[in-house]
Amino acid sequence: MPELIDESMVVLDLQARDKDSAVHVLAERLALAGRVTDIEQFLADVRAREQVMPTGLEGGIGIPHARSSAVTAPSLAFGRSHIRVDFGAGDGPADLIFLIAAPAEGGAEHMTILASLARRLVHGSFLESLRSLASPTEVAELINREVGG
């Protein structure tokens, strides 16, 4: 199984102004990295999840996500936005966007890495590091290290 994220899946200057285009940009990175085979299918699955309830959380986080047959391995694309993108959180738009892709099939062991990621997301120190790191490589390394450990 490949690592959760690599530097090609990190966008530190996300230019998107709304959530659909933000998700689209990040999904393209996943497709280029071979993590998503059918981007339209994946986007439709993410939208469907987003419609159930917005995925914005307080503290400037958006976590669009889906389980999708178009996903080959549990993956994360990470975007940092100075413009900030509204994901429906109560306290305003998000500057940290985590697009989480889970395969539709696959046993629980595939999903534990995503569970571990989700658990890291509630820690302020982890988020602050993601706000301050300067290069995509550093970001990807930090995330893989935190999620693995």
Added chain:
Amino acid sequence: MRIVAVTSCPTGIAHTYMAAEALEEAARAAGDTIEVETQGAAGMTKLAPEAIAAADVVVLAADVEVRERERFGGKPIVEVAVSTAINSAAAVLEEARSKLASSGSAEPAPKSATPPVTPVAAAGFGTRLRQWLMTGVSYMIPFVAAGGILIAVSFIIAGPQVAMAVNGGVFHGVHYAGASSITAIYHTAGIGGVLFEIGGIAFSMLVPILAGFIAYGMADRQGLVPGVIGGLIAVDVHAGFLGGIIAGLLAGATVRLILKVPVPRVISGMMPIVVVPLISATVVGVLMLLVIGNPVSFVMTEITNWLNGLSGANAIGLGALLGLMMAFDMGGPVNKVAYTFAVAGLASGGIGGQKVMAAVMAAGMVPPLALALATVVRRGLFSDAERKAGEAAWLLGASFITEGAIPFAAADPLRVIPSIMAGSAVTGALSMAFSASSPAPHGGIWVVGLLGHWPLWILAIAAGTLVGCAFVIALKSLRRSTPTPVPVVSLLEVANA
């Protein structure tokens, strides 16, 4: 304080674990002990029965029904939306602490082999009721959109006579035989007629889907069979979507009751496939047909008689009354009484019937338009799903498809229905006052060219739309500003945030 918690979210890959982590962190900070069961995609490690027995209080942070919640019977339970647990876990634990204090005893309840299932405290019931209704509504919305838009397009293609061309009847002095069978529709009514029929079939599924998935929300997939059957009966007995809500709640409650009955191991395997569907469908069907059906048809007859006796009265008052009825159940029996009254007046000839028809059509267009406008003016008061429904509601309202308002009304009937009734009453009264008249029984804005005094007729619709919109915003804002005991936040309120 010893806590057991369950976290659960729609996809099961993110919020479930974030909420678990946040609750564990908050408990550690507060010196409490906690065990969390994450009902997510990464497998589920069940709480040990001993842990549940030893717990003082139960926290359920879930946006979908918690699996096997009957395990927690007899314990004080705090229920919150999963994002509330993530955003303010410490406040959730405080809520648990005060719940524990008010329940009187920190002693663990005695453990028994079959723990009694007590309904969650009254404070949580409203939240859960809204969750059930929203489950039903979210499955129903695509049917409303598909069916409504098909019907609207059929009017655009084939003109206002399409309904008569398919079903038969008289329109504008022309007699239509209607399609003799479903396979003959294309030959008698063209492609417009075919689209009209497909749309009608989609609409015929609204109430069964609503009822079925309300029951699904309450009792998981076991609720589906009695819910759908109850919904079909609600249609059959002309109980409309209000009847569908009753059927869905009835079905969910029935299944829950059946599942409480202890059964011998030999038949427990047959329960989900044979026993529960059979018994629950019978119970719900009999209740709907024998108990719910008669009062509804009785009320229907009474209303029809009363209306017929009233037709000579003050025209503006009649317009207002018909408006109230058009909006009351949006395509249900009361709406149909008012509509049938107008069509009957149209058939009897004369300008009086045409004026009533114009008032009824205008009033029937207002509810979807008012709600569509409200979702634009105050986005924050509506859930994402409702905003999507609002986009479709513009076309549905313009096409005189009152059903476009149902998703909003089903989610929040006590605020939405009075608001749109007020808007439709204003429109009905104004249309009568302006003496607008319509020779067409259906078609909305697409038949505006046929109408007498049509600019004033449009003005009447605009006025009612504004009134309905203002009411619904005011009532919904009122709820949001009402102080509620923190931090029990409902699914809807979080979605609205």
